[in-house]
Amino acid sequence: MTFGLTKFSTRTKLVVGAIALVLAGLSHASGTLVGGGATLPSVGYVGSNAASGNLQLFGTGTGTGIAAGSLFGVYAAQTGNPGVSYCLTGSGAGKDVLAGGTIGANTYGVQTNCAKNANGVVNGFGAPAVSRTDLLQPSFAAADSPLAATDVSNYQTGHGSASDFPTQFPVIAGAVGIGFNLTDSTGAQVTASEVNFTATQVCQIFSGTVTAWNDSHLASAFTLPSGHSIPATAINVQYRSDGSGTSFSLSNYLSNNCSPAGLSSVFETSQTFGSTTAGSGGTPAAGSVISNFFTTLPSNWTGTSGNSGVANAIASATGNGNVGYVETANALALGLTTLQLADVASKSPTANFGTPLVIGSTDVVYNEVINPTNATNGTAQVEALTSPPSTECIALVPPTDYAIPGSRGGIVPSTSYPIVAVSYFLGNAQGNISTDLASTAKLVDAPYNATITGSVTTVGSGTGLAFLNITNAGTNFTATSPGACLH
CATH class of the missing domain: 3.40.190.10 (Periplasmic binding protein-like II)
Incomplete structure (x- = not known):
C-alpha cells in the first residue's frame, strides 16, 4: 500500500502545501540566529563559556551555553526574540564565512561545522547544530579587523554579484x-x-x-x-x-x-x-x-x-x-x-578600561575600507570603495584614531588603557531570510539599545570590554541604523 500525497486531490495537496509553508515560516521566525567570528568580544557576547574551549556557543548547556547576563543572553530574554548561536572562528575566518565560497586554501559556509579543518581553520558557523539547515548565509558575523577591499571582493564573489554588499557597524571596544x-x-x-x-x-x-x-x-x-x-x-x-x-x-x-x-x-x-x-x-x-x-x-x-x-x-x-x-x-x-x-603606560587593561567610548560624527567614515597598509610606517590606510553602494551601511572607525589615546581627537581618552580594539557586527545588505529580518535587525541594534545594554553584566568596569556611546554619532549612525541596513 502506498501512502502520501499521491492519493489526495490537487486541492488537498495545495492546502497541505500551504500549511507546510506556514509551519516552515513559523519555524524560521523562531529559529536560532547563526553567527560567529571575533573572539575578543566573545565573553561580552556569550559569557564566560567563550573561554571553555568549546567553539560553538548556544542554548544554556554547561560549557556551551550563553550566559543570561551576556549581550546575546539579554537579547534572547526579550519577548519575541530567538536564541543566538555564536562560533569562535576568529575575525578573519568570520568575514570569510560571511562571504562564503572558496577563499585561499579553505571553503567557507554557514552550514559547515564549527570546528577546525585540516588546515587548522574554523571555516563554518555550524548552522545544522541549531537546526538551521535552511540558512544559505549567516545571520551576522563579528570582526575586530574591519573590512578590507579584499573582504568586500570576496563577499561579492561568494554572493555572485558585484552589487551585493556586506554591512558593518562598530559595536564594542576591547x-x-x-x-x-x-x-x-x-x-x-x-x-x-x-x-x-x-x-x-x-x-x-x-x-x-x-x-x-x-x-x-x-x-x-x-x-x-x-x-x-x-x-x-x-x-x-x-x-x-x-x-x-x-x-x-x-x-x-x-x-x-x-x-x-x-x-x-x-x-x-x-x-x-x-x-x-x-x-x-x-x-x-x-x-x-x-x-x-x-x-x-x-x-x-x-x-x-x-x-x-x-x-x-x-x-x-x-x-x-x-x-x-x-x-x-x-x-x-x-x-x-x-x-x-x-x-x-601606567594603565591597567581592567581597572582603566570599561567606560563606554564616545563615538562622534567625525569618528566614523562610510563606504571606506582598509587597503593597503602604508609601506613607510605600516599604519592602516583607509580608502573609499571604488564602486560604493548607494547606502551608508559600511561604517568604519579609522584605526589610527584609536591607536594613541588622547590624540587626533579620537575615541580613546588619555585616561584609558592604550591598546584598544574596535569590534564590528557585519551582516548581509541583501538576501536575508525574510522571516529572520526583524529578529536579526534587533540583534545588530542590541549594542545601542539601552534597555538591553543596561542589563548586560559581561561588559563594563573590570571586564576589559566597553560599549560604544553613539549619542553624538550623527544622523547616519543611529541606534537603529544597523538593522535598517539589512534589506
Whole structure:
C-alpha cells in the first residue's frame, strides 16, 4: 500500500502545501540566529563559556551555553526574540564565512561545522547544530579587523554579484592585554602589579629588539620587592597564528607608536601576525605584522590558534619567560594564575578600561575600507570603495584614531588603557531570510539599545570590554541604523 500525497486531490495537496509553508515560516521566525567570528568580544557576547574551549556557543548547556547576563543572553530574554548561536572562528575566518565560497586554501559556509579543518581553520558557523539547515548565509558575523577591499571582493564573489554588499557597524571596544608568565630570582611569580611597560618597551619586545627579561631596556618596567631581581630568562613570544582582529589591534598600536620610539623597521597593521602556519620558525607571510622585521621568526616565537590557545601557551607550566597578547576579557575568564596582564603606560587593561567610548560624527567614515597598509610606517590606510553602494551601511572607525589615546581627537581618552580594539557586527545588505529580518535587525541594534545594554553584566568596569556611546554619532549612525541596513 502506498501512502502520501499521491492519493489526495490537487486541492488537498495545495492546502497541505500551504500549511507546510506556514509551519516552515513559523519555524524560521523562531529559529536560532547563526553567527560567529571575533573572539575578543566573545565573553561580552556569550559569557564566560567563550573561554571553555568549546567553539560553538548556544542554548544554556554547561560549557556551551550563553550566559543570561551576556549581550546575546539579554537579547534572547526579550519577548519575541530567538536564541543566538555564536562560533569562535576568529575575525578573519568570520568575514570569510560571511562571504562564503572558496577563499585561499579553505571553503567557507554557514552550514559547515564549527570546528577546525585540516588546515587548522574554523571555516563554518555550524548552522545544522541549531537546526538551521535552511540558512544559505549567516545571520551576522563579528570582526575586530574591519573590512578590507579584499573582504568586500570576496563577499561579492561568494554572493555572485558585484552589487551585493556586506554591512558593518562598530559595536564594542576591547582591551588587548600584554600577558606574561615570569618568575623572579627567588622563584616567585612576577605579578601584574609589578610590571608597567612603556610603549617603547612593548615595541622592543614584539620587534625582538630585546631578547632577555633582564635587558637594561626593560629595567624600568619592574617594581620588585627588596632582594628580588629579574633573571636572564629568554623572552618567548606567543602570538596568534590564525587571522585575528586581536593581531590587527595590537599591530595598529605598534605601527602608530614604534616609529616614534626610534625603531627603524616597520610593523604592518595586519590581522596576520607571523608565519603562515602554527608553530615557530616559519617565514612571515608577506604583509604580516612583523614581515619587515624577520625573514625567519626566532625559534622561541610560537604561534597558536585562538585566544585561549595563546593564553594557555603563555601560562604553561613549562613556559617561564613567555609573553604575548591576549583578549583581556577572555584571559580573565580562563582564570590562569600564571597568566598576568601588565600595565601599559601606567594603565591597567581592567581597572582603566570599561567606560563606554564616545563615538562622534567625525569618528566614523562610510563606504571606506582598509587597503593597503602604508609601506613607510605600516599604519592602516583607509580608502573609499571604488564602486560604493548607494547606502551608508559600511561604517568604519579609522584605526589610527584609536591607536594613541588622547590624540587626533579620537575615541580613546588619555585616561584609558592604550591598546584598544574596535569590534564590528557585519551582516548581509541583501538576501536575508525574510522571516529572520526583524529578529536579526534587533540583534545588530542590541549594542545601542539601552534597555538591553543596561542589563548586560559581561561588559563594563573590570571586564576589559566597553560599549560604544553613539549619542553624538550623527544622523547616519543611529541606534537603529544597523538593522535598517539589512534589506
